[in-house]
Amino acid sequence: MGVGSRVGSYFISFNKSGFMISSGFYMKEKIKDFSKIVLYFDSEKKAVGIEFTNNSNAEGSFTLIHGNKGTTGTISARSFVFTHNLNIPEYFGRKVPKKIDFQGSEIFVIDLLRPEDQGKDSNESAQNGAV
Amino acid sequence: MKVHKMGQFNFIKHFNFTINFGRDKKIEVASGKQSEGVIILSSPLETKAVDLSRSSINKRTKPLKSPKTT
Numbered sequence: 001m002g003v004g005s006r007v008g009s010y011f012i013s014f015n016k017s018g019f020m021i022s023s024g025f026y027m028k029e030k031i032k033d034f035s036k037i038v039l040y041f042d043s044e045k046k047a048v049g050i051e052f053t054n055n056s057n058a059e060g061s062f063t064l065i066h067g068n069k070g071t072t073g074t075i076s077a078r079s080f081v082f083t084h085n086l087n088i089p090e091y092f093g094r095k096v097p098k099k100i101d102f103q104g105s106e107i108f109v110i111d112l113l114r115p116e117d118q119g120k121d122s123n124e125s126a127q128n129g130a131v
Numbered sequence: 132m133k134v135h136k137m138g139q140f141n142f143i144k145h146f147n148f149t150i151n152f153g154r155d156k157k158i159e160v161a162s163g164k165q166s167e168g169v170i171i172l173s174s175p176l177e178t179k180a181v182d183l184s185r186s187s188i189n190k191r192t193k194p195l196k197s198p199k200t201t
Contacts, residue, residue, distance in 0.1 A: 038144065039144075039145040039147075040135060040140075040142035040143065041142060042142050042143075043143070045139075045140060047140050049135075049137060049140065049142045060144065060146030060147050062147050077147070079147055080145050080147070083145065100137055100138045100140075102137045102138075107137055109137075
């Protein structure tokens with residue numbers, strides 16, 4: 001990143017078509033290095049677990065689509081939304097993911113019951129320090 | 132149904148399948164299996180049979196129009 005460049009907020013957006021990865025999350029977690037994702041769901045807590053992988057043969061995985069500029073990503077996961085009855089507007093919006101470790105791999109968890117987040121600004125601290 | 136305990140969460144893995152309806156009325160599952168008539172989708176979670184004689188699916192199995200030849 002050059003001087004003065006700005007990285008967007010850190011969040012994953014959820015809607016009826018699937019997930020959209022913000023530029024802040026994409027850059028910070030180096031999502032460009034991955035091609036597939038595996039989805040997990042906790043029906044009690046309404047929490048979604050997202051595991052990024054490079055294994056193209058990962059069973060039941062979804063394809064991660066990278067944006068043209070290489071700064072954002074989308075996941076079309078309509079089967080996930082409709083299978084788990086998540087097509088409810090209250091669940092939609094920006095969610096700040098939490099990272100948890102599971103058997104050596106990282107899982108990002110978003111809580112659908114949490115109200116919409118504005119996302120953490122990746123440059124927040126840098127800007128606060130700027131004169 | 133296998134439950135993945137991750138921290139405070141009890142996750143169940145969601146399996147994504149893609150079915151391609153070919154022009155030759157053959158269908159293909161992401162796993163590479165091909166079949167005609169009835170296809171069995173199986174995963175660690177469940178086994179599901181899709182009957183191709185169902186009208187809603189039948190429409191999708193009709194061969195596409197042949198391209199016009201000049």
